[in-house]
Amino acid sequence: MAMLTRDGVNLYYEIHGSGPVILLSHGYSATLEMWRGQVPLLSRDHKLILWDMRGHGQTDSPEDASAYSEEATVADMAALLDAAGAEHAIVGGLSLGGYMSLAFYLAHPERVRALLLFDTGPGFKNDEAREAWNKRASETASRFETEGLRSLQSRNREMAMSNHRSAAGLARAARGMLAQRDARVMKSLPDIKVPTLIVVGGDDTPFLASADYMAAKIPNAAKIVIPHAGHAANLDQPEMFNQAVRQFLESSCQLPASSS
Numbered sequence: 001m002a003m004l005t006r007d008g009v010n011l012y013y014e015i016h017g018s019g020p021v022i023l024l025s026h027g028y029s030a031t032l033e034m035w036r037g038q039v040p041l042l043s044r045d046h047k048l049i050l051w052d053m054r055g056h057g058q059t060d061s062p063e064d065a066s067a068y069s070e071e072a073t074v075a076d077m078a079a080l081l082d083a084a085g086a087e088h089a090i091v092g093g094l095s096l097g098g099y100m101s102l103a104f105y106l107a108h109p110e111r112v113r114a115l116l117l118f119d120t121g122p123g124f125k126n127d128e129a130r131e132a133w134n135k136r137a138s139e140t141a142s143r144f145e146t147e148g149l150r151s152l153q154s155r156n157r158e159m160a161m162s163n164h165r166s167a168a169g170l171a172r173a174a175r176g177m178l179a180q181r182d183a184r185v186m187k188s189l190p191d192i193k194v195p196t197l198i199v200v201g202g203d204d205t206p207f208l209a210s211a212d213y214m215a216a217k218i219p220n221a222a223k224i225v226i227p228h229a230g231h232a233a234n235l236d237q238p239e240m241f242n243q244a245v246r247q248f249l250e251s252s253c254q255l256p257a258s259s260s
Contacts (some may be wrong), residue, residue: 006079008254009067012058013051013080017043020088020113020253024050024078025097027232028178029140029152029170031057034094037238041246053096054173061169068137068176074104081111092116092197092255094232095207096178099123099185101208106188113146114253115196116216116245119231121210122186122217134179141174189217196221197253199228199244201236222248 006009014032016039026034032050042048052059054068054076062068070105077100081089088111091101105112122131143151144167152164164170164218196218200211202225215223224244229236 002083004083006041007067007072009054009076010034010050010060011076013049013083015084016048016050017046019046019092021047021049021081021084021086022085022116023081023092024048024116025077025100026050026056027093027095028174029164030094030232033057033163034232036236038234038242038245041242042236045086045249047086047088049084049086051076051080052098053164053177055177057164057167061166061172062243063168064162065072065176067171068172070100070103070177070181071147072151073100074107074176077104078108078111078225087111088113090114090116090249092118093120094118094234095120097222098115099146100177102185102188105192105194106185110194112194112244114194115192116248117196117198117214119207119233121207122189122214123180123183125183125186130180130183137174137178140178141171141238142178144168144174162217166255188217188228189214192221195248197248197252198223198224199233199241202227202234204231205235206235222252229232 022042023034026032031052036049055061066089091104091112093101099116102122148167149164198214198221199209200207211223215221226237226240234241
């Protein structure tokens with residue numbers, strides 16, 4: 001566990017194992033704790049970097065709303081790779097973390113060896129759909145401002161298990177990082193040139209269409225639906241999730257086949 005300071009913001013991160021680098025980013029209002037069930041598998045042959053985004057977990061929650069943005073998050077991810085001495089990495093995440101992984105590829109394609117996209121989407125082309133999403137993001141922010149961290153208790157499993165320091169930070173993250181601005185990421189999908197794994201829980205109804213869309217638009221992407229799993233497939237069905245990731249790494253990223 002360590003802290004990286006960038007532009008006056010302390011970013012909390014952990015490194016497990018050694019080898020080729022994997023950088024995983026959590027979903028909105030979750031923390032790196034959601035990946036505990038993947039650490040033994042992924043750190044066996046890789047250097048696994050986990051981190052808490054701005055406003056989340058043990059990372060700082062700056063008061064300046066402009067410090068929360070897609071651009072700042074992508075720059076944080078690049079700084080984490082720099083701190084680990086990694087020129088490139090397998091980059092992935094769940095939900096918001098998956099979207100930010102796509103945004104990172106758009107900004108730094110030369111630094112990405114492969115993409116891992118879990119229960120996520122690429123944004124919106126349609127202005128009306130984007131406005132509806134942003135309205136929900138604003139409502140989420142308002143709940144944190146009025147209810148504090150208590151509102152996490154009624155949310156998804158990966159959120160409820162998280163330990164945060166600042167409800168205000170989560171509110172600012174919803175307005176600055178969760179909210180969508182344009183369709184750049186969505187339009188960039190056909191230009192992705194690295195192996196890509198798309199995993200979605202079979203019960204994660206809001207993201208099934210997004211998984212189908214990404215699988216159709218990203219060249220040679222592999223899509224796996226995990227049965228009896230919701231928005232956090234890695235928590236609901238960890239064995240099936242881990243097997244899917246392991247097989248992808250073996251087949252697409254030159255990882256030696258497991259003997260187990």
